[in-house]
Amino acid sequence: MRTLKYAVLGLINRDPMTGYDLMKAFNLGLANFWHARHSQLYPELKKLTAEGLVTYETVIQGEKLEKKLYSITEAGRKAFFSWLSKQERPEPTPKDIFRLKAYFVEAMSKEDLLRQFGYQLDQRKTKLAKLEETMRQHPYSREVEEILSPLYGDYIVLKGAIMRERAYVAWLLECMREIETRSK
Amino acid sequence: MRTLKYAVLGLINRDPMTGYDLMKAFNLGLANFWHARHSQLYPELKKLTAEGLVTYETVIQGEKLEKKLYSITEAGRKAFFSWLSKQERPEPTPKDIFRLKAYFVEAMSKEDLLRQFGYQLDQRKTKLAKLEETMRQHPYSREVEEILSPLYGDYIVLKGAIMRERAYVAWLLECMREIETRSK
DNA sequence: CCCCCCATGTAATGCGTTACATGATTAT
């Protein structure tokens, strides 16, 4: 499937960048739907270079620090667009350890349950608050921009992440309310 | 982390079962938050047996078909409960190919975008309808049951899956509405 | 001078999928 390949191509297609730049992207905005470590990125870039989908030029930073600035090739752009326009069937539902634990509700005491759900609620609310803060500061929310820009892509996935977190929080609250009511 | 290990222990803790039974569970109810193939389950059961967390007895089905009926041991139960009560920090956000494509909105034409979002909407709506049908037929929705039963666990994760799908559908609709409005 | 960040890689290990492989039972 090689999804990472296309994620990297898509980013480099926006602007030439280094492996380090990619790593930052995968730990910031993209982290809401895709994640990769540098230990996965550097080999991937090597592979893409070998496949002729990207090229790099070595840039000197300061005195002698070398960095590789990657650009997409025509072949790379073609591969990326071809992947992008392909309709893929929905993937299997993502795994979720907390839902798994919730499934085993019968093995927990009511106190344990409320502790577990409460902790999860805390975590999720914090996450949600951060996403909402990011949204408030997002340029797209303030100035109305052209729809076919990277900024708009940023905006819609952020919006999606917020809606996803809200649904999770709502679920947790509903479960807790029911557990509390019944345990009286 | 060995999450599969605990998923298996939790299921066998409910009732003794075979590898095949486990496989069915991972493709039905659990599929909404965890998934595993038989090729992963049989080795896992072997490992759990070696660790002394489960035991099995061989049962003959019909004339000569052997199946292994696994039960949890005291050690297994202990390991399971210890995992269950442990608070884990939220995992990294799950990967989502469609969100990744949505992020690269600037590389698509408006027609492509509407086609992609439309297809995804179809798929997600179908999935949601199935979940809602399962919910209508769920025993817990009809008879009010004791809260600390496997049936309740089943119910809350189903509820969670429905809320998750609804949020996804709502996001898709919102994106499509905006894309259509702006493209005039 | 020291710490944080920039910058790039490799090795070992673990988790998961796809494919390979076999055979019995049950329902139509």
Place this chain on the structure above:
DNA sequence: ATAATCATGTAACGCATTACATGGGGGG
């Protein structure tokens, strides 16, 4: 009979994480 389902396993491969490993640049 024959197809679907029950039932159990292994092998090869790919994707991802953790740990190992090294060194320069810039700000305080």
